[in-house]
Amino acid sequence: MILAIIVGCEIGFWVLIVLGLIARYVLRLKRTGVVLLAITPVVDLILLAATVIDMMAGAMATLFHGIAAIYLGVSVAYGHKMISWADIRFAHKFAAGPAPVKKYGRAYAGECWKDVARTTLAVVIAAGILWLITSLVDDVSRTSALSGLYGILGLIVAAELLWALGYTLWPKAESAPKPA
Template sequence: MLLALTPVLDLILLAANAIDLSRGSTATFAHGLAAIYLGVSVAYGHKMIQWADTRFAHRFADGPAPTKRYESAYTAECWRDVVRTGIALAIAASVLWLLIAIASDPQRSAALTSMFGILGIIAAVELVRAIGYTLWPKKTPVVA
């Protein structure tokens, strides 16, 4: 039930940020972090819940062990994460622009503007990771 309400909680978080800024508050790092959280929640939410469900089922409900990816399967997953991260960053950037527009004052929204640099760093790290695993794939462990 709580997991099903996650999108509602995300909308409440966005509304709270917007109301806070529209009432004249100065944006802080927390406002920007909320934008990133919203993007990650939308783009990665299903994958994170599936990851947790698989491990919980294995640990407590005699479910199958989680599968580990290696070689090209791991590389392909890295590139799918690049796409997910791109979606998360696009959502975060959109929310940041919305909050900057609501604040309507460059002085009060400086903390939000500075978050775009963090989005760039996140994108670069994700891309370097995928390129690295493309060039040097994660090897299947040798069983002795």
């Protein structure tokens, strides 16, 4: 059940974003667009509530309950960046906005370090949700599947750190223009 809710929430998140951007740029309904984009966190609340309710109703924790916690952390930490990414592309395509700019060198490395901070925030949120569920359920036999995820969360941060360090030491070079 929780997997279906995760999938539904992910679809709902992107549907709200696309509808918000269509309202903003295609239909020129700026307030409607802002409202649709602003309610995307409601999807996260639905997932959090469903996860907690499922566990409190006696469900045995599975990897999917842990994925729900990770999804929530990523959504909170990266949600604004994902919406901005889509917004720039919609503005360019439908409202004569500037083209998205690719970053290279120090600028790209700087973005990688910002992602380290975002990923750390996502992991802290996910770990907090895992702890909250484990504390609320208060039955190690039902929540043991969640405790193994803390190490994975640490690996995620380590990978992000290595990625940023790699692009700091070996900056991403701008590719040569392709001949016409």
